[in-house]
Amino acid sequence: AQSVTQLGSHVSVSEGALVLLRCNYSSSVPPYLFWYVQYPNQGLQLLLKYTSAATLVKGINGFEAEFKKSETSFHLTKPSAHMSDAAEYFCAVSDLVGSSNTGKLIFGQGTTLQVKP
Amino acid sequence: DTGVSQNPRHKITKRGQNVTFRCDPISEHNRLYWYRQTLGQGPEFLTYFQNEAQLEKSRLLSDRFSAERPKGSFSTLEIQRTEQGDSAMYLCASNEGLALSNEQFFGPGTRLTVL
Numbered sequence: 001a002q003s004v005t006q007l008g009s010h011v012s013v014s015e016g017a018l019v020l021l022r023c024n025y026s027s028s029v030p031p032y033l034f035w036y037v038q039y040p041n042q043g044l045q046l047l048l049k050y051t052s053a054a055t056l057v058k059g060i061n062g063f064e065a066e067f068k069k070s071e072t073s074f075h076l077t078k079p080s081a082h083m084s085d086a087a088e089y090f091c092a093v094s095d096l097v098g099s100s101n102t103g104k105l106i107f108g109q110g111t112t113l114q115v116k117p
Numbered sequence: 118d119t120g121v122s123q124n125p126r127h128k129i130t131k132r133g134q135n136v137t138f139r140c141d142p143i144s145e146h147n148r149l150y151w152y153r154q155t156l157g158q159g160p161e162f163l164t165y166f167q168n169e170a171q172l173e174k175s176r177l178l179s180d181r182f183s184a185e186r187p188k189g190s191f192s193t194l195e196i197q198r199t200e201q202g203d204s205a206m207y208l209c210a211s212n213e214g215l216a217l218s219n220e221q222f223f224g225p226g227t228r229l230t231v232l
Binding site for chain 2 (some may be wrong): 009036088092095102104108109110
């Protein structure tokens with residue numbers, strides 16, 4: 001079965017500091033991996049995705065993530081945090097192993113990013 | 118294109134009542150997903166439609182839950198005899214389904230509170 005683990009349910013950084021949100025996956029097949037962001041009382045918005053092309057993926061709002069097969073990781077980074085980055089971030093893997101092959105997403109538990117002025 | 122819409126945005130009900138939520142996906146998206154998100158957790162898959170066919174249901178979807186997607190357009194999720202444990206955010210997502218790597222577009226969700 002495929003799964004995702006996000007290390008750290010809360011991360012706090014100062015404005016302008018590096019953002020690092022950790023995600024490790026488990027998959028018996030090459031995975032499709034996603035990072036979504038959720039602002040309060042809103043749905044999820046895609047930041048970026050990995051689909052077996054380039055291992056360094058650039059997304060919206062200055063975020064990027066690197067797929068490392070040897071470490072089974074897909075950590076999300078941003079060089080300089082902005083106040084508007086405060087939100088909940090979810091790492092997800094597309095279920096490619098399930099019998100119905102629906103592409104449903106399996107999410108991690110999420111990481112709340114706090115940005116201090 | 119206005120994105121995925123969900124109604125109502127909030128629903129407060131008493132235990133034992135029935136509730137129905139609606140999801141309008143992006144036009145021409147043939148895949149539609151329902152997820153449930155409880156406080157402090159990531160979304161969990163409930164069910165999936167390809168056009169009008171419901172092709173997968175999670176074991177989280179007890180017999181009190183039913184979902185439909187008539188004509189392959191909007192979808193409804195009904196919960197009968199609601200319980201306090203049903204309190205959650207119910208999210209709908211859609212995509213074109215051309216590839217399993219395709220992004221899912223999420224609606225704003227319906228927050229259910231069962232008193």
